Amino acid sequence: MSLNLEAVSRVQRAFVAGLAERTGDYAVCCQVLDADSGELQLGSLAAGGLATEVNTSTTSVSAANMASKTATISKQAYVLKHTVPWAEFNSDFTLDQAGLKMANASQQNINKQFFDGLEGLFSAAHPAAGTGIGEVGAAKTFIDTGLAYLQTEAGAGTQDNLLTSAFSESALDTAIQRLQNYKDQRGLPLNMGLNGNLCLVVGPKNRKSAGEVVGSMLSGADMQTNTLRALVADVVSFPFTTDEDDWFLIDRTQSPCGIWIKEAPTLEIRPSDDGIFVNIVAKWVSAFYTRPYEYGIIGSNVG
Amino acid sequence: MSDDKRTEITTAPEPQKAGVFKLPSKSQLRKGRSDAAKAQQATAEVAAGTVIGLDTDQYTPAIIDLTLAPARIEYYRRRYAQKGYAKVEGSPIVVGYTAAEVWVKLAEDHDADRAARRRQIEAAVISGRMAKSALGSRAHVEPALPSHTVI
Numbered sequence: 001m002s003l004n005l006e007a008v009s010r011v012q013r014a015f016v017a018g019l020a021e022r023t024g025d026y027a028v029c030c031q032v033l034d035a036d037s038g039e040l041q042l043g044s045l046a047a048g049g050l051a052t053e054v055n056t057s058t059t060s061v062s063a064a065n066m067a068s069k070t071a072t073i074s075k076q077a078y079v080l081k082h083t084v085p086w087a088e089f090n091s092d093f094t095l096d097q098a099g100l101k102m103a104n105a106s107q108q109n110i111n112k113q114f115f116d117g118l119e120g121l122f123s124a125a126h127p128a129a130g131t132g133i134g135e136v137g138a139a140k141t142f143i144d145t146g147l148a149y150l151q152t153e154a155g156a157g158t159q160d161n162l163l164t165s166a167f168s169e170s171a172l173d174t175a176i177q178r179l180q181n182y183k184d185q186r187g188l189p190l191n192m193g194l195n196g197n198l199c200l201v202v203g204p205k206n207r208k209s210a211g212e213v214v215g216s217m218l219s220g221a222d223m224q225t226n227t228l229r230a231l232v233a234d235v236v237s238f239p240f241t242t243d244e245d246d247w248f249l250i251d252r253t254q255s256p257c258g259i260w261i262k263e264a265p266t267l268e269i270r271p272s273d274d275g276i277f278v279n280i281v282a283k284w285v286s287a288f289y290t291r292p293y294e295y296g297i298i299g300s301n302v303g
Numbered sequence: 304m305s306d307d308k309r310t311e312i313t314t315a316p317e318p319q320k321a322g323v324f325k326l327p328s329k330s331q332l333r334k335g336r337s338d339a340a341k342a343q344q345a346t347a348e349v350a351a352g353t354v355i356g357l358d359t360d361q362y363t364p365a366i367i368d369l370t371l372a373p374a375r376i377e378y379y380r381r382r383y384a385q386k387g388y389a390k391v392e393g394s395p396i397v398v399g400y401t402a403a404e405v406w407v408k409l410a411e412d413h414d415a416d417r418a419a420r421r422r423q424i425e426a427a428v429i430s431g432r433m434a435k436s437a438l439g440s441r442a443h444v445e446p447a448l449p450s451h452t453v454i
Contacts (some may be wrong), residue, residue: 075436109434117436123421124439141417142439145359163352166379168368170400174352177399181350209375220401221370241433242423245382288436302365302386303417 004049007095008059008269009281014099015267024107028234029199030258034135035290040073040238040260044292046134049186050155065153067185069292071127075262076113080105080282083284086271089278102282103303106265110286114259115238117288118201121257122162122301127292134185142257142290143299145266163300167206167247169220169228175249175298176231182295183281192296195250198232203244205235210247213226247300254296344435351399363413364391369402376404 026032033040046067054061080102088094121142129140137148137158145160159182165171179193202210214235219226232249240246250256263285270279334340349355354364365388368379380390388406397403408416427433 029313113434114438116434117439119433120424120437120439123417123424124437160350164364165352165366166368166375168371169370170370170403171352171366177351205378209371241427242420243435245379261379288434290439302383302388303413303420 007090010092010095011099011269012267013297014096015103015282016099016113018100018103019107019265020279021103022053024114024259025111025236025238026259029118029201030252031115032258033260034262034264038075040075040262040287040289042071042072042073042289044069044293046185046293048184049150049188058267064186065133067132069128069134071292072218073197073287073289075260075285076287077263077285078109078283080109082256082280082284083272083277084280085189086276086278098269098280102211102267103265106284107280108247110259110261110265112236113286113288115201116241117147117290118299119240119242119246121290121297121299122246122303124290126294127290128185136294143297143301147294149183149185155187157183157187160275161294161298164302165300167202167209167300167301171300172200172210172213172228172232172249176228178298179249179251179296184295185293190295192251193231193249194252195251195253196230196233199250199252200232200235201248201250202235202237203240203246204237205244207235210235210237210270224234243301243303245300245302249298255291256294256296257288259286260289316371349398353398354405355398357395357398357405359410361410362407363410365406365408366397366400367404368400368404369454380404380406387416 041295046069049064052061058268065202082098089098124142126136126140126142126144126147128134128136129138131151133152135148135151137146137151143162145162146158147155147161147281148158150156159178161178161182163171163175163178164271165174177196179198180189180191182190182192184190200214214228214232216226217229219228233252249270262285265282265284268279268281268283270281271277272279287288352366354366357364365383365386367376367383369376371379383390383406386408388408391405391407395403395405397405424433424437428435428437
């Protein structure tokens with residue numbers, strides 16, 4: 001079969017089928033944004049907090065600080081390219097496989113973009129790091145201890161979204177408690193994690209254990225009801241690059257980090273100028289994003 | 304409910320008879336209600352996962368749940384030792400755990416190791432083993448609006 005319209009169409013069909021066959025794991029862990037802009041700007045306003053009661057003896061009410069933060073994410077363009085002699089690109093098997101493998105590779109690259117980003121959160125600077133109002137403290141990372149709220153104001157405190165625990169049922173319950181107790185920048189408890197939309201991300205070493213902890217009907221040696229089943233909707237396992245013991249609990253409703261797909265993967269098949277070679281190119285534009293605040297993620301790293 | 308569980312319930316001990324208790328004295332009870340005691344209670348409030356009594360300014364803990372399978376406990380012991388932690392002797396209490404083993408390293412060493420991991424990630428990004436996303440994203444911060452009083 002020569003490189004004719006039918007051959008191109010066959011590769012394209014296999015590519016689309018490949019994309020549809022296996023939704024990227026990243027899509028299970030976060031909100032996937034699809035804004036078509038040069039940069040992605042994610043704003044967050046630290047407003048609200050605990051309300052002041054007004055009654056007959058009230059003469060004034062102090063206004064509270066309000067701070068806004070914008071995380072700016074730059075787009076990143078990616079390609080996968082193969083150049084093969086046209087005479088080798090002629091069997092049904094090759095055409096089908098070319099489309100399918102390019103689809104899988106595109107998805108897996110975006111997966112890696114997400115999970116590498118996740119792994120980097122233990123050491124990546126927090127978008128709101130600083131010592132001012134509405135900031136979380138100097139030199140803080142996105143997943144850290146001692147993250148400040150109400151900094152420089154009455155009611156100031158710190159909280160941790162970093163655990164240093166081996167994965168276990170108790171450790172997971174600890175993470176859920178942290179999410180429930182987590183306060184926003186104005187000191188208001190967020191009570192996150194109870195809407196059944198949590199996603200647990202673990203490395204291969206913890207995959208079996210995580211599935212058992214979340215999926216079992218009963219919990220612990222005393223065989224009580226497993227309350228975690230109703231809270232954790234999905235367990236996702238991915239081979240981390242730098243520490244296989246890391247694990248994360250993400251509230252997908254908040255989605256403090258995720259993937260921005262500006263241009264979804266597409267595949268182009270074109271002959272070279274001299275017609276001797278065939279160029280097969282998959283390309284897409286995507287980026288890992290973090291919101292200005294870390295609400296909605298707990299990470300464990302024994303580093 | 305399993306047969307074992309049923310047996311456990313039916314063989315539960317009878318409640319103790321009145322007068323057998325050793326109650327705290329009234330002065331002890333009043334002392335427990337003092338402001339000083341309440342203040343101490345407030346600082347003793349601890350989040351899940353906290354190692355009771357550990358000075359986290361000095362030491363960073365690493366926790367192993369002892370209800371895990373023995374092979375996994377052993378795996379984590381080896382991993383923690385490999386990462387430079389040392390086991391805390393005794394029976395430290397970890398909030399939220401039935402039984403836990405605590406390992407520690409100096410907080411300054413933990414910070415240094417975190418910085419080393421950052422360098423490891425940077426090297427992995429340069430060599431192409433990790434995506435650029437591992438380095439984080441830029442952020443622009445707008446100034447806070449000042450506080451004022453409304454009458």
